[in-house]
Amino acid sequence: LKKSWSALTLRLKTRTPQPTAAVGHLFRFRRADMRITCWNVNSLKARLGHVLDYCRSGQTDCLLLQELKLTDEAFPHDEFSAIGWNSACHGQKTYNGVAILSPQDISDVSRNLPCLIGEDEADEQARYIEATVKGVRVGAIYLPNGNPCPGSKFDYKLAWMRRLQARAEALLATETPVVLAGDYNVMPQKIDCYEPTAWTGDALWHPDSRAAFFRLLNLGYTDAIRAIHPQGAQYSYWDYQAGAWQRDNGIRIDHLLLSPEAASRLANAGVDKTPRGLERPSDHTPVWVELTD
Numbered sequence: 001l002k003k004s005w006s007a008l009t010l011r012l013k014t015r016t017p018q019p020t021a022a023v024g025h026l027f028r029f030r031r032a033d034m035r036i037t038c039w040n041v042n043s044l045k046a047r048l049g050h051v052l053d054y055c056r057s058g059q060t061d062c063l064l065l066q067e068l069k070l071t072d073e074a075f076p077h078d079e080f081s082a083i084g085w086n087s088a089c090h091g092q093k094t095y096n097g098v099a100i101l102s103p104q105d106i107s108d109v110s111r112n113l114p115c116l117i118g119e120d121e122a123d124e125q126a127r128y129i130e131a132t133v134k135g136v137r138v139g140a141i142y143l144p145n146g147n148p149c150p151g152s153k154f155d156y157k158l159a160w161m162r163r164l165q166a167r168a169e170a171l172l173a174t175e176t177p178v179v180l181a182g183d184y185n186v187m188p189q190k191i192d193c194y195e196p197t198a199w200t201g202d203a204l205w206h207p208d209s210r211a212a213f214f215r216l217l218n219l220g221y222t223d224a225i226r227a228i229h230p231q232g233a234q235y236s237y238w239d240y241q242a243g244a245w246q247r248d249n250g251i252r253i254d255h256l257l258l259s260p261e262a263a264s265r266l267a268n269a270g271v272d273k274t275p276r277g278l279e280r281p282s283d284h285t286p287v288w289v290e291l292t293d
Helices: 002-014 022-029 042-056 077-082 152-172 206-217 224-228
Strands: 034-040 064-068 086-092 097-104 106-111 128-133 136-142 178-183 252-257 266-271 287-291
Touching: 034 136, 034 178, 034 252, 042 064, 042 077, 042 097, 064 178, 077 086, 086 106, 086 128, 097 128, 097 136, 136 152, 152 178, 152 206, 152 266, 178 287, 206 252, 224 252, 224 266, 252 287
Parallel strands: 034 064, 064 136, 136 178
Antiparallel strands: 034 287, 064 097, 086 097, 106 128, 128 136, 178 252, 266 287
C-alpha cells in the first residue's frame, strides 16, 4: 500500500495541470472588448482576397499574420488602408514573413527577437514582429519548423525558442497585457494531433520542442485555447494532401499565449474553421482570443 501511494504521489506531482471544463465554461460568460486573431496564410499574395474579406467581416480587432512569403516593399499596405486598416510587416522574399493588422493604431513596432548574451548573430529570417494595439502588447510569431530532425534546422528551432523565452520573460516584467500568437510549429499534447504516433521523430512533436513550449507556460503564460477548451481536438492545420481536411486529420500548432494581465481579461477563445473550407485556402485557419475591457 505504501509503495502504491508513493507512485500515485509521484504521478500527481509530475502531471501537467489542466483547466477543468467548468473553468472554461465560466470564461465564456464574460463580455469581450477586443478580439485578437492569428492566421498563417501560407502566402499573402495568394490569400489576399480571403484576408481582406476577413478584415471587412468585423470578426477581429487585431489580425496577426504569418508566412507572408513577400518582401516589405511588396506588402499590400494600400489595400488594407483602403478598408480602414493599419498594417506593420516584417517581410522576406519567398519565405517566412509576419505582420500585424488592425483598424486601431499600431504603435511601438519592433522586429526580430533580441540576441541572447553570448550570441553575435542577429536572426536574418523574418519570423517575429511586436507592437502595441489598443493597450495590448502583441507579438506575431512564425516559429521555425525544425525538420529534418535532428540537424541544423532543429538546432536553429531550439535556439529560436530560447530567444523567444527570454523575450517572453522580459515582457512579463512590464506587467502589461501581452499576447504572443502565431504558428509555433509545436503540438503540445496528444490531443493536439489526430495520430501522434505518425509524428514520431518529427520536430513538431519532438520532446525538446514540447519542453521548450511548456517552459513558456511555466513562466506564467496561459494557453488561451486550452484554458477555454481543456478537452478535445482544436486543430488549426490540415495538410493539403491525403484528404486531411475532409477527414479532419489535423493538428494544433497555432497558439495564443497570454501574460497574467491578459489572462485575467480572458473571455473566450476558439478556432474559426470557415476559411479552411474556402476555395484555394491556406492549410492553416484563424485562431482567436477575446479579452474583456
